[in-house]
Amino acid sequence: MRPAAGRDGAASPSTSRRCRAGTALLALALGACGPYAEVAQKLDVTARVAGDTWIAAAGTEVRVLLVGKPGDDGSAPFAFTALQMPISCGTSAVTLQGTWTEVGSGGEATLRVEREYTLPDERSTSLLSRRGAWRADVRRTIEATVRRDGSRLVLAGDAALDGTYLAFGGALARLGTTTSRDAACAFQIANLGIRSSEVRIIGFGGPGMTQYQRPATYVGTVAGSLHVSLSGYTHNTTTITYSTFEDMGGARVDGPQITDADSGGDGHMSGVMTFVLQPLSPDGAATSPITGTIDFGGAGNPADAVQISNGAATGGVYVVSIEGGGSARVSPETPPSPSVSECLALP
Amino acid sequence: MSGAPVALALTLAALGGPAPAWANAGAPSGLEADERRGEHHGSRHALALGPHATTFFSEEGSQYTFFSGSVGYLGSLGARGPFVHVFALLPLQARQDGSVYATGDYYRRRAGADLLLGWQWRWSVRPDLEAEAGPGLHATLVYLPGKAGYRDFSALPLGLGAGAVLRWRRGDHSFSQPITVGAYCAAAFDLYDPLRADDLAHGFTLSTGLLLGLGVSP
Numbered sequence: 001m002r003p004a005a006g007r008d009g010a011a012s013p014s015t016s017r018r019c020r021a022g023t024a025l026l027a028l029a030l031g032a033c034g035p036y037a038e039v040a041q042k043l044d045v046t047a048r049v050a051g052d053t054w055i056a057a058a059g060t061e062v063r064v065l066l067v068g069k070p071g072d073d074g075s076a077p078f079a080f081t082a083l084q085m086p087i088s089c090g091t092s093a094v095t096l097q098g099t100w101t102e103v104g105s106g107g108e109a110t111l112r113v114e115r116e117y118t119l120p121d122e123r124s125t126s127l128l129s130r131r132g133a134w135r136a137d138v139r140r141t142i143e144a145t146v147r148r149d150g151s152r153l154v155l156a157g158d159a160a161l162d163g164t165y166l167a168f169g170g171a172l173a174r175l176g177t178t179t180s181r182d183a184a185c186a187f188q189i190a191n192l193g194i195r196s197s198e199v200r201i202i203g204f205g206g207p208g209m210t211q212y213q214r215p216a217t218y219v220g221t222v223a224g225s226l227h228v229s230l231s232g233y234t235h236n237t238t239t240i241t242y243s244t245f246e247d248m249g250g251a252r253v254d255g256p257q258i259t260d261a262d263s264g265g266d267g268h269m270s271g272v273m274t275f276v277l278q279p280l281s282p283d284g285a286a287t288s289p290i291t292g293t294i295d296f297g298g299a300g301n302p303a304d305a306v307q308i309s310n311g312a313a314t315g316g317v318y319v320v321s322i323e324g325g326g327s328a329r330v331s332p333e334t335p336p337s338p339s340v341s342e343c344l345a346l347p
Numbered sequence: 348m349s350g351a352p353v354a355l356a357l358t359l360a361a362l363g364g365p366a367p368a369w370a371n372a373g374a375p376s377g378l379e380a381d382e383r384r385g386e387h388h389g390s391r392h393a394l395a396l397g398p399h400a401t402t403f404f405s406e407e408g409s410q411y412t413f414f415s416g417s418v419g420y421l422g423s424l425g426a427r428g429p430f431v432h433v434f435a436l437l438p439l440q441a442r443q444d445g446s447v448y449a450t451g452d453y454y455r456r457r458a459g460a461d462l463l464l465g466w467q468w469r470w471s472v473r474p475d476l477e478a479e480a481g482p483g484l485h486a487t488l489v490y491l492p493g494k495a496g497y498r499d500f501s502a503l504p505l506g507l508g509a510g511a512v513l514r515w516r517r518g519d520h521s522f523s524q525p526i527t528v529g530a531y532c533a534a535a536f537d538l539y540d541p542l543r544a545d546d547l548a549h550g551f552t553l554s555t556g557l558l559l560g561l562g563v564s565p
Contacts, residue, residue, distance in 0.1 A: 039446070
């Protein structure tokens with residue numbers, strides 16, 4: 001998870017810095033910076049997907065596919081998210097939403113993409129030029145073949161979506177609870193749901209977050225919602241509060257994620273979120289859930305709080321604790337260890 | 348003399364224009380204060396009302412257009428001198444890439460401003476009809492904070508423009524000054540938006556309308 005908002009603090013001569021600060025203040029007062037917004041754009045248009053959650057990996061990219069129950073016309077809602085996770089806090093992500101239609105017994109499927117969300121990796125872009133997360137209403141069709149094999153789904157036909165997916169609930173059964181590694185895995189899995197929510201928060205990662213001086217609510221793809229708000233101008237606090245939020249069926253998060261940053265984009269995170277991971281047995285029955293907490297504020301030691309520099313997480317740790325089990329300290333800026341693929345034994 | 352013309356006189360004087368004589372004590376008043384027809388040395392002040400349109404293209408390929416109602420102030424000094432056109436805008440309709448939106452349906456507040464500040468020349472079209480035109484620096488601000496659940500929109504295109512005014516002196520007086528009626532128009536080419544990083548490719552602004560004003564003697 002990345003800090004919710006930042007400020008460009010690149011070194012520059014003092015006069016230039018003052019000018020830029022003046023422009024930034026005016027811009028922030030007007031909810032500006034970054035490219036032009038879409039006219040009359042609704043913030044949240046997420047359609048709930050009640051169905052199955054599948055997960056796959058392609059290198060450092062984690063792919064999450066949700067396919068709903070087909071309606072009378074044979075089409076089902078679907079959501080697909082590709083998360084780049086070369087470091088634990090993640091970098092970029094893309095989400096597609098639309099309808100999924102399978103025809104005949106040959107596995108031919110037509111995916112009609114209606115909305116595409118993008119959260120770019122803008123860590124090296126100055127804040128005033130950052131776009132943050134955005135949504136485009138698109139109309140495109142992906143032809144694919146789908147083959148289901150027990151707890152696996154093999155999708156082929158589009159390089160961006162292809163893969164051998166595992167049923168998410170079944171894959172969660174491979175998680176342990178007792179060791180530090182187990183806790184690190186729990187974080188990596190819970191973090192996927194948080195990251196996928198951030199892709200849909202319009203402006204996330206950029207100065208467009210000033211939009212949320214008036215708070216807004218986004219629903220979870222599976223269940224729950226999140227509430228995002230921001231206060232302050234030169235020094236602001238962004239709070240994203242999750243309520244029984246599920247973007248992946250079987251991974252629920254609750255609680256606040258708070259980012260405090262000054263006009264230079266420097267600050268820290270705080271807040272304690274809880275997670276519930278619900279593994280399923282091979283017969284589909286729910287087994288004992290894995291519950292725990294993620295503390296962004298250093299778990300009582302402010303020096304360990306996740307540090308923000310130039311709008312990006314650059315230090316500190318996520319302190320992860322599994323209830324009645326192991327705990328871990330996960331650095332946001334290093335490669336996940338273990339990775340999601342290793343935690344869930346993804347093919 | 349009202350407060351607004353005094354404020355304008357101070358503003359324009361600060362910009363290098365000659366101080367209007369009526370700002371001095373002992374200035375003539377009443378009909379004797381009228382300029383002779385065909386002379387253009389006084390200051391001009393007018394309230395204006397009319398439509399305003401601005402369109403601009405983003406680097407990402409979208410075209411945005413805003414149609415607004417506008418009410419504003421036009422002022423100028425001397426036969427050759429500085430002028431200012433400043434308007435408050437009420438954006439009524441927005442368009443993006445062919446889609447049309449009534450701004451009142453999506454934005455909780457609709458506000459904007461337009462400024463053209465430059466140098467003008469005056470001349471007589473007829474003895475009772477005065478023309479004024481000149482180039483200037485231009486800015487348009489559109490500020491549309493969204494209703495709950497909708498995204499905010501704002502823009503500040505800056506560029507170069509030109510304005511023109513036609514005034515007809517009918518012979519009526521108010522505040523001992525000749526009343527004029529007329530029309531104005533302005534056009535601008537916008538090329539930079541400091542609020543939107545590098546996203547403005549270019550844009551155009553057009554405005555026109557009617558004015559009711561006072562001509563003040565030199």
